[in-house]
Amino acid sequence: MVKLLPNPCLRRLELTTRPRLGHVAIQVDDPEAAANFYADLFGFQIVGRSSTPITGNMVLLTSDRAEEDHVLQLIEKAVAEHVAFRVETLADLKYWHQEVKRKNIPVVMAANHGTQVGFFIKDSAGRFIEIYWPTGRRH
Template identity: 25%
Template structure:
């Protein structure tokens, strides 16, 4: 096997996403106030780092090259969505409750067999997926062991019922 065809180390992970936004306070109102991320560092009126659980940052927002800008037009390349994984179904249900309370519409909701996912856009038009992974022993598999992911409709009422009181 050549060095170029070697697979990536299985311990590799995505560390954070850094988004260009038009209005820092508007983006912060979404990621902090609606989704619940905490500020770990702020760089004046130009950038802010946010995290869950005290990590240095999972999401960074900045206006360095985008202050007052508009989202990229549809049909162009760029970020499709950022996916935020929740540790359990109840946490995803709480996110659904937060979105509803803030009046933020969903653009989709799917049961992929391996996960349940909510799809929406942030205030700058960036795609956001909120999801939780089902336990791997419940993932649907073909006879050869390969995954058979799907795109079934997610029962939102059932998910909402899983939200903590």
């Protein structure tokens, strides 16, 4: 007879919500032209524009602002490409911060964008991954 033991990983996940896909940042040569493409094809709304030394020019788009502040970041500089996962509470964000530390995954950077706070790690392929909590503030 095989006895199934409780899986401690599953128990930890029951204590918090699992992150869900929040947004993706992709490099494009011309963020404005790309934004027009996504707006025309999918009906996405342009919800913000900015420029920073890290991203270069950037355009933010959403498909449903009530659901997510933005789902797509179109950026000039590839170094800022990332996939972002959203958690529902600040307690969840703290939990996942501890979890990545427990697994010896280095936290590359913490970020406070005003509309969200979170941190960045790298996945096994070296891609940036953001885990964030939306603060409820709008642009």
